[in-house]
Amino acid sequence: VCCCYAAAVSPLSSADSTGDFLKCLAAGGLPSQLVVPWGSSSSVFTSIRTVQPICVVTATNASHVQAAVLCGRRYNIRIRVRSGGHDYEGLSYRSVRPEAFAVVDLASLRAVRINRRAATAWVDSGATVGELSYAVAKADPGLAFPAGLCPTIGIGGHFSGGGIGMMTRKYGLSVDNVLDAVVVDANGRLLDKKAMGRDHFWAIRGGGGGNFGIVLSWKVRLVAIPRxxxxxxxxxxxxxxxxxxxxxxxxxxxxxxxxxxxxxxxxxxxxxxxxxxxxxxxxxxxxxxxxxxxxxxxxxxxxxMSWLESTLYINSGGTVTTPVEDLLNRTTSLGxxxxxxxxxxxxxxxxxxxxxxxxxxxxxxxxxxxxxxxxxxxxxxxxxxxxxxxxxxxxxxxxxxxxxxxxxxxxxxxxxxxxxxxxxxxxxxxxxxxxxxxxxxGENAVVLGGVTSYESSRVWGEKYFGAANFRRLALTKGKVDASNYFRNEQSVPPLVTTK
Ligand code: FDA
Missing domain, CATH: 3.40.462.20 (Vanillyl-alcohol Oxidase; Chain A, domain 3)
Structure with missing residues (x-):
């Protein structure tokens, strides 16, 4: 942690708050090798980074994520979460605006646990679409899951935004098949569907990543597929x-x-x-x-071919079907x-x-x-x-x-x-x-005191979600993260009404 501290003091946070944050992580049980300066951890995409994170926390269990949120809140360091790192604007690991933040990287949390009899699976956010597809088809070639085409997309960001793919017309989006989830909320609590409540569970299924806490795992309905x-x-x-x-x-x-x-x-x-x-x-x-x-x-x-082979075939533009183990390769070819x-x-x-x-x-x-x-x-x-x-x-x-x-x-x-x-x-x-x-x-206008204005965010929010859904998302944000701890250039702002 000490070496991270020396390398990672951001001009946007005081040395004190960065140091306190890092000490807090250590006290919260995070081994120093899991907290590294930005740049020494693998970056999925090269991006034009404006502001770099003070460090990357590679969580290997839920308590690490909880510690990062609790320490971040205490010492005014924000968190951006990265699952597969495929955000087209890099919002999981860069900030367009000056802001002191750490990246919580979920790449090590990527188990897929399948219940064949129930045709369900629990998949961790750090798994990729390729890893999920592979695990499902290997457990039962009569089962599959509808998700995007690119096998290196991370489950965490992908499910947070919807999930369109070649089986959407038959089975809906990925989020139409999510049955439960486990989230670390803005207070560092671990919540499942029942504990988070109706609106929060609604919001995480397509309301956009980086808004409503850090989703650790998703329970999904698997779908029937011919051999x-x-x-x-x-x-x-x-x-x-x-x-x-x-x-x-x-x-x-x-x-x-x-x-x-x-x-x-x-x-x-x-x-x-x-x-x-x-x-x-x-x-x-x-x-x-x-x-x-x-x-x-x-x-x-x-x-x-088999459905698993078809995922490779279609993504490669009709050239590759084997080996299906290529689906486990987490490195994107987009250079x-x-x-x-x-x-x-x-x-x-x-x-x-x-x-x-x-x-x-x-x-x-x-x-x-x-x-x-x-x-x-x-x-x-x-x-x-x-x-x-x-x-x-x-x-x-x-x-x-x-x-x-x-x-x-x-x-x-x-x-x-x-x-x-x-x-x-x-x-x-x-x-x-x-x-x-x-x-x-459109981007959020952040007014004095770090408050994001609802009115300014409607310009982009209603394009993504429609007026009614965007308002419900903002009201939900007001309930689950009123202080707007999880925020980025296009995050849903908290809307609090007295009605
Ligand atoms: P990343 O880790 O960058 O996260 C994206 C956003 O979600 C960030 O704001 C991040 O903070 C947040 N986030 C990440 N993990 C989270 C978590 N656990 N809890 C809460 N928030 C979290 N889409 C599609 O529908 N169909 C498709 O076929 C494709 N194909 C495709 C190909 C390629 C090459 C790219 C780069 C992208 C796509 N996409 C896509 C888009 C993809 O679905 C989208 O970029 C996802 O958000 C990527 O999720 P990652 O976890 O990889 O991104």
Whole structure:
């Protein structure tokens, strides 16, 4: 702890409070090797860091997390929690604003405990999506869990924001399948679903990470999966009809049988259609020739495999299926800078507009868009049942991605293209997905005394959650963390009313 102290005094906190915080951690039972200066612990992503944490606390049990919160509160050091470190704005380990904070890293808390008979599992927040999928399929190849595509995403942040993937249409978001959770709250207490109460349990299932305490573990419902699933990856150029295909895909994909998800990726003036079908090729091919004959899927395009293999296959863009042990690799292959934005589409974009959209992917610095269809189970759940409101009436989600190699500013392409898309996507508000974190859509204004204003946060909050859900989140925050201890540039502010 002493060496951490020497290396870690932040200009934003006094040496006294940092030192007291570190002594408090030691007194709380944290071995010195688990409290290290920032930089000596592995950083998942290279990021343009503005303010660095005073140290990283690698928790190996719940009491370490509780000690970090209690010591942080006592000595005015805030905590940012990191599970998989995949936050697109790096809010789990950097602060855009001057603030004294420590990172609690949950990477060592990553057990997955499966109850086959009950078809449930407890998964710790530090596990990755790949580790969860692998553990479930190895315990029972007839079971699976609906989550995002990238295997290195951390469960803690992913579940906190929703969790969209290739089985969302059949089984809903990850959070639609969360049954219980264990949280360390802003008072350092360990709470399960019953102890935290209805609103708090509602808020942690999609209300955004870093708001309502530190979730240590989640109990999830596992879903039934056939032993054989089928997949295809079909790429079409503009000359091969990409514009017509994407135009048709918009209404078709959300209305297909729930067992079939086809997502569309547009890049370099080409459209890639990636499908997961929870059944065999024999079952899939007649559906494709009756519903989407223009795509021309043939037997040669269709591949059968296990669901576990399909997660690797789809994430790799149709190249890799084995070894499935690759899913246990926690290192991301994304070695570049990235900027992401998101939209929801409720009314299909016309062919004439797509003809204007496609040339954007030929421009200098062009990125890609990934479009994920909704409908099915995700639309059968009411907007207010979880904080994730983008359900009935949504055709698909768009994720904008831009990649670049150096530390220069974000390329203009992504922001210009996002501006261009405004008339084609949802409005009032223009909706966004909190897991595709985007500080461009607004940041909290922190007024004197460290209080975040509710009014200022509505500008981004209602885009992510809708007006009613955002208000409920803020009221819940007012109940469970009235002093706004867990905060970041886009955290839900506490709203306290006398009514
Ligand atoms: P990280 O640890 O950075 O945390 C993200 C946020 O949650 C931070 O604010 C953090 O403080 C907070 N947090 C983390 N752990 C917490 C905990 N235990 N309790 C409370 N708060 C916690 N999404 C999707 O839905 N579908 C997809 O297919 C993909 N694909 C994808 C690919 C790649 C390459 C990236 C980088 C991201 C995605 N995402 C995604 C987005 C992903 O779901 C989102 O970034 C998650 O928040 C990442 O969770 P991590 O735990 O990895 O992030």
């Amino acid at each position: 054989t699933v089928s997949v295809f990856n079909i790429r079409k150029t503009i000359d091969q009809g990409a514009v017509d295909l994407v135009t048709k895909w918009q209404m078709l994909a959300p209305a297909l049988p729930d067992e079939l998800t086809i997502r569309a990726v547009v890049q370099s003036k080409q459209a890639l259609f990636q499908a997961l079908h929870l059944g065999t090729c024999n079952q899939l091919l007649p559906v494709m020739s009756s519903k989407f004959p223009e795509l021309g899927v043939t037997r040669a395009d269709c591949r059968e 570049v800078f990235t900027k992401n934005k998101s939209d929801y589409v409720k009314k299909a974009i016309s062919k004439a507009s797509w003809e204007k959209i496609f040339p954007w992917f030929d421009a200098a610095g062009a990125g890609i868009i990934i479009m994920e269809p909704q409908g099915g189970r995700v639309a059968a759940i009411a907007d207010g049942d979880t904080p994730y409101p983008h359900r009935v009436g949504v055709l698909y989600n768009i994720q904008y991605m831009s990649f670049w190699m150096d530390t220069a500013a974000v390329p203009d392409w992504i922001r210009n293209f996002y501006r261009f898309m405004e008339p084609h996507v949802s409005s009032n508000p223009r909706a966004a997905y909190v897991n595709y974190r985007d500080l461009d859509i």
